[in-house]
Structure formats: C-alpha cells, structure tokens
Amino acid sequence: MTSMSAILPVSPVGTVEQVSDNQLKRYADLVYERTGIRVSPQKKMLLSNRLRRRLRETGIADFEEYYRHLTRVRSNDPEWDAFLQEITTHETYLFRDESQWTWFRKEYLAECVAEARGNTSPSLRIWSAACSTGDEPMTIACSVAACLPNLTQWRVQIVATDIGVGALEQARSAVFGERAMRLVPDEYRRRFFTKAKDAQIWQAKPALTSMITFRQHNLMEPLRDRPFDLVYLKNVLIYFDAVSKRKVLENVCRMVRPGGLLVAGAAEGIADMLKGFVRLQPWLHRRP
Ligand SMILES: C[S@@+](CC[C@H](N)C(=O)[O-])C[C@H]1O[C@@H](n2cnc3c(N)ncnc32)[C@H](O)[C@@H]1O
Structure with missing residues (x-):
C-alpha cells in the first residue's frame, strides 16, 4: 500500500503541507483576475488539497513553482483548464430548483x-x-x-x-x-x-x-x-x-x-x- 507521505507533500514536522497565507492570497488574486471568483481565506485547506492534485498530475515540485507555471503559460494553456476545473464548484442536477x-x-x-x-x-x-x-x-x-x-x-x-x-x-x-x-x-x-x-x-x-x-x-x-x-x-x-x-x-x-x-x-x-x-x-x- 502507498503511504500518504509518498503522495502528499509533507512539511518537516510531518503534517500535510498547506499553502502559506501569502501563497493563498496570490493564488486567490490569480483566480479572481481570471474568473471573478473570490477564494476566501477559509478555503485554505480546500485550495491546498486541490493544488496537491495538480502537483501530483504535473510532477511540479511545490505550490510556489506551480504558481509560477500558471503565471508563465498562456491563459488558454490546458493547465489553466485543469486548475480551474479543480477549484470551481460543479454541483448541479436535472430539475434543480x-x-x-x-x-x-x-x-x-x-x-x-x-x-x-x-x-x-x-x-x-x-x-x-x-x-x-x-x-x-x-x-x-x-x-x-x-x-x-x-x-x-x-x-x-x-x-x-x-x-x-x-x-x-x-x-x-x-x-x-x-x-x-x-x-x-x-x-x-x-x-x-x-x-x-x-x-x-x-x-x-x-x-x-x-x-x-x-x-x-x-x-x-x-x-x-x-x-x-x-x-x-x-x-x-x-x-x-x-x-x-x-x-x-x-x-x-x-x-x-x-x-x-x-x-x-x-x-x-x-x-x-x-x-x-x-x-x-x-x-x-x-x-x-
Ligand atoms: C455550481 S455550478 C452551476 C451549474 C448550473 N447553473 C446549476 O445551477 O445547476 C457553477 C458553474 O459555474 C462555472 N463558472 C465559474 N466561474 C465561471 C466564469 N467566470 N465563467 C463561466 N463559468 C463559470 C463553473 O465552472 C461551474 O460549472
């Protein structure tokens, strides 16, 4: 069985790593600029989890490098699509309301x-x-x-x-x-x-x-x-x-x-x- 530490980035003290407050703010600004969606500070854990999935998929080392990658590639790059897919809410069903x-x-x-x-x-x-x-x-x-x-x-x-x-x-x-x-x-x-x-x-x-x-x-x-x-x-x-x-x-x-x-x-x-x-x-x- 794969251990969790093999999948998720872990901090030196062994807890699962989250984005820092500064990174949260920069990611939130990036999302806001692109989509109009406000990522609130309460979404820190959620954003970190979703970002970790992108790190695993892309092989990019950490949150900082992934942020740089998003700012470097064009807005129609498939990675932007994958990132937005992760951070937006898609809940829906037929005859809702x-x-x-x-x-x-x-x-x-x-x-x-x-x-x-x-x-x-x-x-x-x-x-x-x-x-x-x-x-x-x-x-x-x-x-x-x-x-x-x-x-x-x-x-x-x-x-x-x-x-x-x-x-x-x-x-x-x-x-x-x-x-x-x-x-x-x-x-x-x-x-x-x-x-x-x-x-x-x-x-x-x-x-x-x-x-x-x-x-x-x-x-x-x-x-x-x-x-x-x-x-x-x-x-x-x-x-x-x-x-x-x-x-x-x-x-x-x-x-x-x-x-x-x-x-x-x-x-x-x-x-x-x-x-x-x-x-x-x-x-x-x-x-x-
Ligand atoms: C919760 S779903 C709503 C689906 C459907 N309208 C309903 O009421 O069941 C919200 C959708 O808004 C989309 N969305 C978020 N920001 C958007 C934007 N800036 N432009 C277009 N679609 C956006 C998301 O990708 C997501 O699929």
Missing part, C-alpha cells in the same frame, strides 16, 4: 405556444450560462420536448456555456447518473433517456441533445452571439464579489432581448444590480 421548472413548463412554454399560433416556423433561443456538466440545458431540452406540440416546426436553440473544459466534456457526453436524475419524472426518463443495461446511467436521446450547443465561455467576457429570449444564470454568482457580479451582469444582460427574461438563482444577490429589469419573482427578471 423544481418550482422554477414548473414555471418554465406551465407558464413560459405555454405562453410561447400561445404566441406562436399561426406562425409556421416559431423560434426559441435560450442561453444556459455556467451550465456545468449539462444538467441545466438538458432540463431545458427535456421540458421543451415535452411541452411544445409540433416540435419539428420550431427552431429551438439552447446555447450552453461554462468556463470549465472538463465539465463541458462531460456535458457533451449527455450521460447522467442516478443522483443527477433523481428529480426527473418517470415519464421523461422513459421518453427522452436510454438506461444502460447494467448501470444506473442514463444517456439523453438525440431528440434532446440535438437542441443544445456547448461552448467554452468565461462570463467575465462578452458572449459573441445574438440576444436570447431567455437566459439562465444560476448558482454561479454566489461565488463572485460585487465588482465581478456587476461585470458579469453587464455582459449577460445585454444578451437578453428586449421583452426577454433572465432566470437567476434565488441566492445570487443580484436583484439590486439589475438596472432597467423588472423583477417578477425574486429569481425572475424581465428586460422591458
């Missing part, structure tokens, strides 16, 4: 159907910003497939973006475990997913995946695309401070078409920052 999805199916999509009457090729464009492993855009696709009659007449585009390359790779595979699927109604499982024979793994069918385009995108930068009817920005700004929240909102709000809607997480803390939007629910905002 159920009441929002009830609203989406029963009110939003019902309204879309009513407005589309008489239109021979209606369209719907939705952006899932910070989509993680794809559970949110898959929930959108699932709801759309279930609720839009004559779906073939519709041009539905779901653009799903995230900063994390690893998360996007998993998202593109469209495979979900039982935990991620726990809130998916049985009827939707049967209609839109194929279950692997011997495992609790569900593969989304092309009827869903064909609606979604995945792209890497940093919310701190503008998205190059046309405005959307509806934008989901959920459970991501909780990790940002006020300055970077404002920057993200500047980029995101201009991608909501006039009359379009922004769905945020209930705890995102952005209501006062949404200048010119009308608040319909604590999590739902309309661009006039």
Whole structure:
C-alpha cells in the first residue's frame, strides 16, 4: 500500500503541507483576475488539497513553482483548464430548483405556444450560462420536448456555456447518473433517456441533445452571439464579489432581448444590480 507521505507533500514536522497565507492570497488574486471568483481565506485547506492534485498530475515540485507555471503559460494553456476545473464548484442536477421548472413548463412554454399560433416556423433561443456538466440545458431540452406540440416546426436553440473544459466534456457526453436524475419524472426518463443495461446511467436521446450547443465561455467576457429570449444564470454568482457580479451582469444582460427574461438563482444577490429589469419573482427578471 502507498503511504500518504509518498503522495502528499509533507512539511518537516510531518503534517500535510498547506499553502502559506501569502501563497493563498496570490493564488486567490490569480483566480479572481481570471474568473471573478473570490477564494476566501477559509478555503485554505480546500485550495491546498486541490493544488496537491495538480502537483501530483504535473510532477511540479511545490505550490510556489506551480504558481509560477500558471503565471508563465498562456491563459488558454490546458493547465489553466485543469486548475480551474479543480477549484470551481460543479454541483448541479436535472430539475434543480423544481418550482422554477414548473414555471418554465406551465407558464413560459405555454405562453410561447400561445404566441406562436399561426406562425409556421416559431423560434426559441435560450442561453444556459455556467451550465456545468449539462444538467441545466438538458432540463431545458427535456421540458421543451415535452411541452411544445409540433416540435419539428420550431427552431429551438439552447446555447450552453461554462468556463470549465472538463465539465463541458462531460456535458457533451449527455450521460447522467442516478443522483443527477433523481428529480426527473418517470415519464421523461422513459421518453427522452436510454438506461444502460447494467448501470444506473442514463444517456439523453438525440431528440434532446440535438437542441443544445456547448461552448467554452468565461462570463467575465462578452458572449459573441445574438440576444436570447431567455437566459439562465444560476448558482454561479454566489461565488463572485460585487465588482465581478456587476461585470458579469453587464455582459449577460445585454444578451437578453428586449421583452426577454433572465432566470437567476434565488441566492445570487443580484436583484439590486439589475438596472432597467423588472423583477417578477425574486429569481425572475424581465428586460422591458
Ligand atoms: C455550481 S455550478 C452551476 C451549474 C448550473 N447553473 C446549476 O445551477 O445547476 C457553477 C458553474 O459555474 C462555472 N463558472 C465559474 N466561474 C465561471 C466564469 N467566470 N465563467 C463561466 N463559468 C463559470 C463553473 O465552472 C461551474 O460549472
């Protein structure tokens, strides 16, 4: 059996090494500059653990050398992707925040159907910003497939973006475990997913995946695309401070078409920052 000391850097007194306060601050500044995420001093242990994984993978000797490596390589270097994958939170699952999805199916999509009457090729464009492993855009696709009659007449585009390359790779595979699927109604499982024979793994069918385009995108930068009817920005700004929240909102709000809607997480803390939007629910905002 491999001893722990063979895996983890240890200090001279034998305790598992952590980043120093100075290193924590420099790493936190680096992460903030790149992503807008604030790494708090309470995350010292977590950051140290995640960094140790990168040291093991890369063979880089210590935290100091790894920091220098990140500052030397270009921002699109694969090591930056691997580092960000380690330090960001990817928690997500299908139909997370159920009441929002009830609203989406029963009110939003019902309204879309009513407005589309008489239109021979209606369209719907939705952006899932910070989509993680794809559970949110898959929930959108699932709801759309279930609720839009004559779906073939519709041009539905779901653009799903995230900063994390690893998360996007998993998202593109469209495979979900039982935990991620726990809130998916049985009827939707049967209609839109194929279950692997011997495992609790569900593969989304092309009827869903064909609606979604995945792209890497940093919310701190503008998205190059046309405005959307509806934008989901959920459970991501909780990790940002006020300055970077404002920057993200500047980029995101201009991608909501006039009359379009922004769905945020209930705890995102952005209501006062949404200048010119009308608040319909604590999590739902309309661009006039
Ligand atoms: C907790 S997940 C939220 C997933 C999904 N929206 C949900 O509500 O279930 C947060 C995601 O935000 C992404 N993220 C963090 N900072 C980002 C940034 N600056 N630009 C784009 N995505 C970012 C992370 O990679 C992560 O996948």
